[in-house]
Amino acid sequence: MLQVYLVRHGETQWNAERRIQGQSDSPLTATGERQAMLVGARVRTLGITHVISSDLGRTRRTAEIIADACGCDITFDARLRELDMGVLEKRHIDSLTPEEEGWRRRLVDGTADGRIPGGESMRELGERVHAALASCLALPAGSRPLLVSHGIALGCLVSTILGLPAWAERRLRLRNCSVSRVDYQESLWLAPGWVVETAGDVSHLDVPALDELQR
Ligand SMILES: O=C(O)[C@@H](CO)OP(=O)(O)O
Numbered sequence: 001m002l003q004v005y006l007v008r009h010g011e012t013q014w015n016a017e018r019r020i021q022g023q024s025d026s027p028l029t030a031t032g033e034r035q036a037m038l039v040g041a042r043v044r045t046l047g048i049t050h051v052i053s054s055d056l057g058r059t060r061r062t063a064e065i066i067a068d069a070c071g072c073d074i075t076f077d078a079r080l081r082e083l084d085m086g087v088l089e090k091r092h093i094d095s096l097t098p099e100e101e102g103w104r105r106r107l108v109d110g111t112a113d114g115r116i117p118g119g120e121s122m123r124e125l126g127e128r129v130h131a132a133l134a135s136c137l138a139l140p141a142g143s144r145p146l147l148v149s150h151g152i153a154l155g156c157l158v159s160t161i162l163g164l165p166a167w168a169e170r171r172l173r174l175r176n177c178s179v180s181r182v183d184y185q186e187s188l189w190l191a192p193g194w195v196v197e198t199a200g201d202v203s204h205l206d207v208p209a210l211d212e213l214q215r
Pocket residue numbers: 008009015019020021022023082149150151152
């Protein structure tokens with residue numbers, strides 16, 4: 001059975017500052033670098049064969065650290081990028097006007113085609129992250145890939161695999177450098193297709209990361 005590991009990148013400067021990134025970027029903090037090293041130490045014995053990463057800087061750096069621990073090359077896939085959050089990118093969460101907060105809330109309150117001006121809808125995000133995951137099915141038999149991506153992107157992926165709407169991603173806390181696992185099963189008896197084995201495991205981190213709402 002194909003097992004795919006899903007890792008959110010390490011803490012970044014803007015995560016720590018509660019600043020919206022989306023497809024904008026900021027570097028890992030020293031904490032983020034350490035988190036990535038702890039993921040590497042955890043997964044290096046799991047037989048990871050491929051590291052596939054969003055091409056944004058924070059995921060690239062996280063993937064480099066993990067791939068080094070696993071002795072793998074890295075493949076970059078832009079479909080694993082974070083949700084494009086349009087005109088709100090780079091903005092501090094606490095600086096948003098009520099109208100701007102409404103744009104963000106529309107993304108999480110069930111409007112599949114809602115979007116922040118200049119940004120991407122949850123429907124569009126779901127389509128591309130599922131396409132990226134499906135690509136793992138074409139890897140050689142016996143492959144065990146690890147995907148490095150982002151909070152909303154991975155939350156959307158896991159939520160929709162569970163049969164929840166894409167916007168349920170806000171109800172699933174995927175902290176920095178959390179490890180999730182999804183398996184692809186062919187069974188006719190149980191639910192064929194992707195199943196969630198683990199979501200948001202941080203037991204390998206010495207200090208569980210805070211997410212932007214907890215800071
Ligand atoms: O883009 C961001 O600001 C956050 C949102 O959750 O995502 P990530 O830090 O995982 O890229």
